[in-house]
Amino acid sequence: MLTIQFIRENREKVLELLKIKNFQTPAIIDNIIDLDNDRRNLQVKANDIQSEINNTNKEIGILFRKGDTEGADRIKEQNSLRKERVLDLEESLRKTGDELRALLLQVPNLPHPSVPPGNGAADNKIVREGGSIPVPGKGALPHWDLAKIYGIIDFDLGVKLTGGGFPVFKKKGAALQRALIHFFLDENVAAGYDEILPPLLVNEESGFGTGQLPDKEGQMYYIPSDNFYLIPTAEVPVTNIYRDVILDADDLPIRNTAYTACFRREAGSYGKDVRGLNRVHQFDKVEIVRIEHPDVSYRALEEMVSHVEMLVRKLELPYRIVQLCGGDMSFTSALTYDFEVYAAAQGRWLEVSSVSNFESFQANRLKLRFREKGDKKPRLAHTLNGSALALPRIVAAIMENNQTPRGIVVPEILRSYTGFDIILKD
């Protein structure tokens, strides 16, 4: 959420930048400014009258002690009239505030000046590529076929147990998952991230704090009996650790990493995008989250990108880094880099990480602030996060790219974790 103060003081700039994000209803901005003016006027009036009430209430106490009940009653009468007016004003104030807030929630984050305009994936900018795209051997199979042949992932069994999109990993498939999680966590911790193992269910406030609620409500699994949501990413619980917190500037940066299962309803997805591991309802992911001083948050973003790049390289996967255009970026992000790896048998790029700077957009919702030494006022911190990494598509790419007539070769770096260097047919 943008702060009302910023919108008020930067109307032109806000309107300009929102164009890049393809924001469809710019009139909202002027509505917001108007409502804010109304709100402030109402507050001044209500506060003035309340002030009169507070002062005269003190007099009542004094009069009572003196025994002047008549004088006290006179003031009481006046105050009940004042009270009525205050209640009226407060009612309008509340209404105006609610409207204002509702509109404010509809305004996406402003893009960083470097964000290219555009409508979709086609307008994204390829920043860097690495590794060489493998030429699939004759008879190379997509990972869903390999999964069956090697008996390491059972999609049908998942359907039996739960439903589509809940794969069951078996034997060396399960071991590979475990190895990847362990490997990513080790690498992240070595890079200075503190490991967190958070709850997988969160309450409404948390969903709101990171921006999943209210707009992306339908994308999360919901448990009505307790009013909990299953997390779509570790970002939600980990970032919410810092909700309603005022940090010292010395505490920054804060770097956390967390492995969690992630749950996404993925309503509306279909077709080749959802085959096999390409898109599932439950998956494993290791996330990195940072809280940064606003002056250095973009340097932190670059660090995160380099870190994720290192992970992909260590896994020897062909990759490319893409800067998202305004139209493809998420509601909350100011700048996003996607990582894609190439899956040889499918012949397509699969997104495996998304690294974003949210600047103060999330922090404003979260009330996540920090105080500079000697400063009185706390300031909003910047939040960033990224996947390091999401497992399913990494697994898909490893399987497809590393298939040989003998079996699926485990990337060198993972072998100390798996304890085997090739997955053979049973």
Added chain:
RNA sequence: GGAGGAAUGGCAGAGUGGUCGAAUGCGGCGGUCUUGAAAACCGUUGUCCGCCAACCGGUGGACCGGGGGUUCGAAUCCCUCUUCCUCCGCCA
């Protein structure tokens, strides 16, 4: 799941209807003293939304777990939710 108790400022802990945003202690910050530090002493010490001045600052309102109510007036009384503690039951 059942029965009781509790929730106050960074922490501890007073405050049971009216000058209470809240005593006191600790911690933090500033100062005196000191070559420096400690001790001692003095001062200061939250958050949010406004208004005026817009450099310092001044000023109004709100906030004592959340929400609602009683009252001219609530940290204080009532209702409700949440959380924590104790006891019982169940259990990985």
